[in-house]
Structure formats: structure tokens, C-alpha cells
Amino acid sequence: MHAKPNRLFSARNLYALGRGRIPGQVIIQMTDRCNAHCPQCEMRVTHRYERSSLDRNAIERVLEAAAERGVVAVSFTGGEPFLHFDTLIAMIRRAGDLGIPLIRTGTSGYFLRHHGKKEFRKRVEEIAESLAHTQVRNFWFSIDSAHGVVHDRIRGFPGVFEGIAKAIPIFHEHGIWPTANLGVNRLLGGAPLRLAHNPSRAQCEEFYETSVEAFARFYRTVIDAGFTIVNFCYPMSIESQPESSLDSVYLASSADDMVNFRREEKALLFRAMSQAVREFRDRIRIFTPRNTLHSLAHHYQYREEHGYACRGGKDFFFISAGDGNTYPCGFRAHENLGKYWDMNGTPRDAEAHCTRCDWECFRDPSNTLGPILELINNPRGLVKRLLRDRTWTRLWWEDLRYQQATDFCNGRLPPDFSRLAKFSLRRGASSNRDRRSQAGVCCSSLR
Numbered sequence: 001m002h003a004k005p006n007r008l009f010s011a012r013n014l015y016a017l018g019r020g021r022i023p024g025q026v027i028i029q030m031t032d033r034c035n036a037h038c039p040q041c042e043m044r045v046t047h048r049y050e051r052s053s054l055d056r057n058a059i060e061r062v063l064e065a066a067a068e069r070g071v072v073a074v075s076f077t078g079g080e081p082f083l084h085f086d087t088l089i090a091m092i093r094r095a096g097d098l099g100i101p102l103i104r105t106g107t108s109g110y111f112l113r114h115h116g117k118k119e120f121r122k123r124v125e126e127i128a129e130s131l132a133h134t135q136v137r138n139f140w141f142s143i144d145s146a147h148g149v150v151h152d153r154i155r156g157f158p159g160v161f162e163g164i165a166k167a168i169p170i171f172h173e174h175g176i177w178p179t180a181n182l183g184v185n186r187l188l189g190g191a192p193l194r195l196a197h198n199p200s201r202a203q204c205e206e207f208y209e210t211s212v213e214a215f216a217r218f219y220r221t222v223i224d225a226g227f228t229i230v231n232f233c234y235p236m237s238i239e240s241q242p243e244s245s246l247d248s249v250y251l252a253s254s255a256d257d258m259v260n261f262r263r264e265e266k267a268l269l270f271r272a273m274s275q276a277v278r279e280f281r282d283r284i285r286i287f288t289p290r291n292t293l294h295s296l297a298h299h300y301q302y303r304e305e306h307g308y309a310c311r312g313g314k315d316f317f318f319i320s321a322g323d324g325n326t327y328p329c330g331f332r333a334h335e336n337l338g339k340y341w342d343m344n345g346t347p348r349d350a351e352a353h354c355t356r357c358d359w360e361c362f363r364d365p366s367n368t369l370g371p372i373l374e375l376i377n378n379p380r381g382l383v384k385r386l387l388r389d390r391t392w393t394r395l396w397w398e399d400l401r402y403q404q405a406t407d408f409c410n411g412r413l414p415p416d417f418s419r420l421a422k423f424s425l426r427r428g429a430s431s432n433r434d435r436r437s438q439a440g441v442c443c444s445s446l447r
Helices: 011-018 056-068 081-097 120-132 148-155 160-173 201-225 263-280 290-302 360-377 379-388 390-405 417-423 429-446
Strands: 025-029 073-077 102-107 138-143 179-183 229-233 316-319
Touching (some): 025 056, 025 360, 073 081, 081 102, 120 160, 138 160, 160 201, 201 263, 229 360, 263 290, 290 360, 290 390, 316 360, 360 379, 379 390, 390 417
Parallel strands (some): 025 073, 025 316, 102 138, 179 229
16 A cells, blocks of 8 residues: 655645745654663663653544644654554554655664564564555664664664564565664764864864765665665754753753764764765665755854754644643753644744754755745745855755655655666766865865
């Protein structure tokens, strides 16, 4: 069963664009219970606090209100949502019945670590079949490193990476093409990524090159494992940004050094991500838009705002498992908006303004859809923006064309590599020159 067509350009949503809004998104944290040990997340099993889960009635009310408001995307997340598998499947079905077209969920894959047992295939088939009979569009596995042993150690599940690789062909048989979801961290390439304090130009260039190679190694690993879609979760460590006034209600953040990158590291890291995306986007469907990576790199490199403000609290919302309430995002706990279904009319009419975190769930679509919104409501402003940064303009247009070629990373369809081939980068000297240019420009301004 394939997901319903994307309603992004329905009459209702085109009308909303004309009124200064973009198609909505709601992230529902079903539970903050988790059985993994990841140091980069405060929901890890060893972190002691009172755990909570939403009941079916509350989730259904959120879904009904979301459908009534024309929301096009709903994500079911955790914690570990597969700890409540029956409820998860029922709620995905309910979302599909309500006509919400973009339904997503994911897991650590903890149930795949015992892949040597004879009942392994039967268990995977049961899960794949359950998902296939819903309208879930994207299903992801969280992957932390290009090295399976390192990934397993981070998650605390020996053998889980190999189990995921063995399960992927079974999901393909059932019409589901899973996504590899990389939470960017210092161990993503195996060896720690680290830049010295007060670095020299040579040290900056080395960090950049090492980062590009780490991302390339990650891409090669997930391609070899059978993944056909990949996404980056940008490093979240709001504790390292006290000036941002953020307060996390979604505990998928940490002060741990594993994700606590300094400003100069992030400037280089986001440029390295963009280069790796450029080099691999003809071999695997990559959800991460280069226009956002360019904006984030510019922000950390020059300490200037760039791109579009986050639509969290205006078109995008986060539902917390802790209290069942609504927040503009998972990292603005001081802005409790109450129950989602009680929010009257068009919520949060103030202009989008927040750029205080790097949560890709909201920042990526805000940057990608921002120009379309501005074209309708402020075309002169859009022209000025596009002329001001020609590189961003080019990347944004390429991203739109690329996403169309990937069917917007539709996880219910196999990849069409003939459509991706037009984005192939001729590797070798030209690629190496581009790498050196990117690193040199960035390093000069960071020193």
C-alpha cells in the first residue's frame, strides 16, 4: 500500500500560502521512554527521571485537530516509539484515515540486535507487514556512526547495526524503503572529530577535510547496508548556547562533548556536510537541503542571521509526552501553548523570528519553503534576497529540482537512479579544488 499523494499544492494550502502560511507539520512525542544508552540524548535509559507516554485518546485528538487545520506532515517520535508498537500502528492508521499525507516514524532498531536467532526473519516480516498496511511514508533507523561497532557501542545494543542491514531487504520486499537518520556527532566517522582552540588555518583545513571524509564514509556505509534514503539531524546541544535562552522540553539534546561542537567547528562542519551531499546525491536519496547547510555555515562563520526564520510556533508544532501540551518546538519549553486541539483559529499570528537552534525538523522546511511564501507575499523582498546571495539562490533551486527527482524522498517508492544521475558530480581534481576553496574561505574568516 503506497502513501497518498503529497497535498503540498492543494487548493487549501495554496490559499494558506497567500495568507502568509506554509503547509503545517506536527511532531508528536508519543513517549519519552527509551531503552538505548546514547550519551548525546537525555532520554537515554540511564538518565533517571519520571517517564511519560501519551494515551491514544490524546494522540487521536491531536490528529483530528491537525487534519482539520490542513496539516500535511505528522511525525511519531519518542523516546523509542516502537516500545508502544500497537499504539503506534493504530495512530499511523488513524492519521492516514484522516487524510494526512506525510506520515513518519522511526526507531533505534533495538529489536533487531538478536539477528542470529531463527525467528529473526519472522519478527521483521511481522513489523514490515504492519507498517506496509498503514500509510506511513517515511520510516527511519537512527544510525550514529559509519562503523557498526561504534554505532552499537553508542546505542548500547551489540549487533544492532548488522541486524538493521539484514532487515532492510525484508522491508524492501514489503514496499518500505527505510531512511538512515544520522544524528551528527564527533564519532560519525569512527575517529573523533575535534578542532583545536584558536586553530591555525592548516588545522581548520584538516578538520574540514576530515569531516568531509567522515560524512563520505558514513554515506558509503549506509549505501552498502542497503539504505536508499538518508537524512542528517544537526548537532543539538543547547546547553552550549546559554545566550539563546532556549529550554528543552524535548530531551533529544545533551551537554555531552559528543554533540557539543563550538561555533568554529559548526561553521566548518556544515560546509563539510554540504560538500558530502554534493558528492553523493546521485547514489542515495538525500533529504538534507544544501540551502539550509549554506545558511547555517554562514551563520556560524560570520555570526550573522541567514536564510529564513523557523516556522515553529506558527506552522510547525511539537507535542510533548511529558504533559501532552503544545510547544513551538522541542526547545522552547517556556512557550507552553496548551492542548493542541484547544488552540483557536490560526495560532501564533506573529511573524516567524526564531533562529536560536539547529533543529532540522523545522529549520529545513522553513528554509526550503520560505522563498515560495515570500514570492507570494513579498516578491520584491524575495528578489533582493536572491540577488544578495547568488550561491544560496543556486543551492535552493538545485534542492527543489533534486527533491523532485527523488519523489521528495518518498520511502514507499524505490529510488530511480536515472533521475539522480543528472546531479552526479565529476569527482577528482574539480571536486578536490572545490573542497580546498570551501575550506580556505571558511578558515580565513574564522581565524
